[in-house]
Structures are given as structure tokens and as C-alpha cells.
Amino acid sequence: MSDQAVPDSSEPDGPEPDGPEPDSPDADELPGVDAPPTPTTPAGPAPRRSAGTVVAVVAVVAVVVAALVFILGRSSSDHEADTSGQVVGRPAPSLVATTTKGEKLDLGSLKGKWVLVNFFATWCPPCVAEHPQLVAFSQRNKDRAAVVSVAFDEPAPAIEQFFADKGGDWDVVAKDTGSIVLDYGVVKLPESYLIAPDGTVVEKLAGGVTADGLEKKIADYEAQGKGSG
Numbered sequence: 001m002s003d004q005a006v007p008d009s010s011e012p013d014g015p016e017p018d019g020p021e022p023d024s025p026d027a028d029e030l031p032g033v034d035a036p037p038t039p040t041t042p043a044g045p046a047p048r049r050s051a052g053t054v055v056a057v058v059a060v061v062a063v064v065v066a067a068l069v070f071i072l073g074r075s076s077s078d079h080e081a082d083t084s085g086q087v088v089g090r091p092a093p094s095l096v097a098t099t100t101k102g103e104k105l106d107l108g109s110l111k112g113k114w115v116l117v118n119f120f121a122t123w124c125p126p127c128v129a130e131h132p133q134l135v136a137f138s139q140r141n142k143d144r145a146a147v148v149s150v151a152f153d154e155p156a157p158a159i160e161q162f163f164a165d166k167g168g169d170w171d172v173v174a175k176d177t178g179s180i181v182l183d184y185g186v187v188k189l190p191e192s193y194l195i196a197p198d199g200t201v202v203e204k205l206a207g208g209v210t211a212d213g214l215e216k217k218i219a220d221y222e223a224q225g226k227g228s229g
Helices: 049-073 125-140 158-168 178-184 211-223
Strands: 096-098 102-105 116-120 147-151 170-174 191-195 200-206
Touching: 049 158, 116 178, 125 147, 125 158, 125 211, 191 211
Parallel strands: 116 147, 147 170
Antiparallel strands: 096 102, 116 191, 191 200
């Protein structure tokens, strides 16, 4: 009987690649991709996902992405004039409340000045970014304009600390603000309403404002003779 070579079973079926494999990012470092779970021996065949489940997941993701795009798209500063607000062109809704300092605020007592009613929250990043501009506007226009802020769902001590850290000394309302929000038709934060000296709401400002932008708007309205007290 002739000798016949028996293949060594320890040899690989195919050739080994030369050198180390090319570097590739770990799965848990890829942006927006979850790291795969540690592989385990399955007890049986993996269940198949139905086409309906996949479609439903894709639809939910699409809705979330669309919502984020909408929100981010409305957060830029110095928006064009927005006259779509429910109160624009009308007398400003009554605003009588107690400030975070325990003092009474009556918006009607500010007639004769330009007033910016600003809706904000300390946990809102665009609101925090806008705040220095409100401080500058208030300081530069004390004789002819006033700022009134309406805070969302925060205790007075937190608001007072925010103003102590960031500056600003105007009136802030933080208690029972739900009716004020409804009266002005606030949609998102930050949102401001510019009120002329005669008490008429002349513009809704969605998104952050700047001191220069507000002063320009006021100058333009005064040149048009709008809202003079």
C-alpha cells in the first residue's frame, strides 16, 4: 500500500493576510451608532422582525429628526419680523403679577415706554445665550424702554440666583405664569413681544434677540410713527 500525505488539519483553509489588519474605529466610537452586544451562543434561531416593525421604527426616527430640525431652525438670533402672533397689532394682554422680589408688577404702569416682554427659562440654552443682550439693552435704554421677563416652571430663588450670576435688574415673574403664556400665545423659548409706548404689541420675536437689533427695530417703528405714546 502506497503512502499518501494526510493534510494537516491545523493549517487554515485560506492564506493569512500579511501584516496586521488595517485600523478601524471601535463600534462604540462611531457617532450615532450603538456598540453591538457581546456575542453569545444562541439557544435557537434568532426571531425575524416583520417588515411592519421595521417600517414603524423608521417612521418614528423620521418624526424625531424632523422635530429636531424644526426646533433648531427656529433657534437662530435676529429673526425677521414675525407678525403671526395672536396678540400682534392689538393692545398688550393685561399682566398683573408678583415679581420674584415680592413686588407688584402692572404692565399698564409702563405705558409711555417701549416694553419687551421676554419668556425664558434658566435651563434653556438659547435663553442663557440671549441674556447678556437683554442686559445690554436694558442698561442702554433705561429712559425709554423696559424689560419684563416671564420665567417657566422655576422657583423664585433659582431665578434670583440666575440674575445675580448673569446680571440684569428688571422685573421677573415666575409664579402662576400659565395664564400669561396662554394670553400671549407663546410657542417656544425664548420668545419676546415688543410693546410700543401706546400699549400696542407691534412684533413677536421668536428666538434670541440682540441689543442692537432691538434698538434698530424701535428706531424703525418710531420713524414710521407707530405706537407713539
